[in-house]
Amino acid sequence: MSETVRIGIIGGGLMGRELASALSRWVVLENFPVHAELSAVCDVSEPQRDWFRRIPSVRLLVADYHELLASPEVDVVYVAVPHHLHEKIYLDVLRAGKDLLAEKPFGIDLAAARTIAEAARTSNRFVRCSSEFPFFPGAQRAWRYVQEGQLGQMLEVHSFFHHSSDLDPTKPANWKRQVKTCGEIGVMGDLGMHTVHLPLRLGWKPASVYAQLQKIYPERPDGKGGMTACDTWDNALLHTQISVAGKDVPLRLEMKRLAPGETNTWFFEVLGTDGGVRYSTKEPKTLWTFRRDREQAWQRTDLGFSSAFPTITGGIFEPGFPDCFLQMWAAFLAERAGKLEGRLGCVTPQEAVQSHRIFAAALQSHREKRAVEVAYEKE
Numbered sequence: 001m002s003e004t005v006r007i008g009i010i011g012g013g014l015m016g017r018e019l020a021s022a023l024s025r026w027v028v029l030e031n032f033p034v035h036a037e038l039s040a041v042c043d044v045s046e047p048q049r050d051w052f053r054r055i056p057s058v059r060l061l062v063a064d065y066h067e068l069l070a071s072p073e074v075d076v077v078y079v080a081v082p083h084h085l086h087e088k089i090y091l092d093v094l095r096a097g098k099d100l101l102a103e104k105p106f107g108i109d110l111a112a113a114r115t116i117a118e119a120a121r122t123s124n125r126f127v128r129c130s131s132e133f134p135f136f137p138g139a140q141r142a143w144r145y146v147q148e149g150q151l152g153q154m155l156e157v158h159s160f161f162h163h164s165s166d167l168d169p170t171k172p173a174n175w176k177r178q179v180k181t182c183g184e185i186g187v188m189g190d191l192g193m194h195t196v197h198l199p200l201r202l203g204w205k206p207a208s209v210y211a212q213l214q215k216i217y218p219e220r221p222d223g224k225g226g227m228t229a230c231d232t233w234d235n236a237l238l239h240t241q242i243s244v245a246g247k248d249v250p251l252r253l254e255m256k257r258l259a260p261g262e263t264n265t266w267f268f269e270v271l272g273t274d275g276g277v278r279y280s281t282k283e284p285k286t287l288w289t290f291r292r293d294r295e296q297a298w299q300r301t302d303l304g305f306s307s308a309f310p311t312i313t314g315g316i317f318e319p320g321f322p323d324c325f326l327q328m329w330a331a332f333l334a335e336r337a338g339k340l341e342g343r344l345g346c347v348t349p350q351e352a353v354q355s356h357r358i359f360a361a362a363l364q365s366h367r368e369k370r371a372v373e374v375a376y377e378k379e
């Protein structure tokens, strides 16, 4: 019998339900060392809580998260709440002696991220931050391709995450459109972690950043018949510089809420003189690789369902968002159990702080209209 890890959710909205779905499908993992079940849920909103009544393993359903943290039936907590609540709730989770999978951006700003990372270090709890797209089979292959050293001299790296529903000016505002709840970094807090997880894990820490930030619709319907101000950055282009084998290489990070036609597209491309790799969730089972011999060729490989953690899903089938979210949770619980075995792990607290350093430098760059050095400390 494998160990059972009991999971509590704080924040039962969009992402809280995604986790409930992933845990309900835990059975698809083959020979996985840990069994995971959802035991407790907290949300301040009653209708949100009610949705979780359909899940038989949920024994505790509460409005005050302190009650969930006091429960001995919770080993790991997933917190998926608005960004201004991250710091307080993450610190309370650690004080309660629970392990934590924190939603991005790991605090509303750099100061919050540093405080959380320090608390994670001193608490000795297992803490990671959410970023699921690198767990698509194609993204995993791209990550491995780069490590295999077939690129020759590296030319450039592109890492994008694009949304498009904000193109519609009648889409109502929510907490993600306002600085006080989403953070001054705006779209970088919403989408940025997805673009930096693989670069940082590959050791590519931007030394400098030149940022172009845009606010596109300054107000939106408030959902109650009026209009409300939207003061967060909507689109962010970050032109950064990394050092690879002693040479400067451009790394372009793009986070966009208004990218025509892109509902939820994660894109990663690395180009070199001898090889290259490109993967987009728009073509979820397609991996593009470049080879320069006597001729130059981009080769398209149909990957099917070749996940890092094996599942019962047929190898010819297509992966989707719920699959990569499940794989991310498998990576989190495997690493927690000391069984990651060379596979990609979730974003560490140190990487989360580094991401905030890049975004803070981007705000300064945009303000001052110049490239800004990114200052890292010991993380």
Ligand SMILES: NC(=O)c1ccc[n+]([C@@H]2O[C@H](COP(=O)([O-])OP(=O)(O)OC[C@H]3O[C@@H](n4cnc5c(N)ncnc54)[C@H](O)[C@@H]3O)[C@@H](O)[C@H]2O)c1
Binding pocket: 010, 011, 012, 013, 014, 015, 016, 042, 043, 044, 045, 048, 063, 065, 079, 080, 081, 082, 083, 085, 103, 104, 105, 130, 131, 132, 189, 190
């Ligand atoms: N990993 C991803 O792909 C992804 C996607 C979307 C959002 N997110 C992140 O997930 C987090 C939540 O985003 P969301 O889209 O699920 O938001 P959401 O608004 O859909 O859900 C947030 C929930 O938190 C609840 N809540 C608010 N205050 C609370 C409190 N004090 N105690 C308990 N519950 C409380 C709200 O009632 C709501 O149900 C954010 O950090 C966001 O950046 C991640």
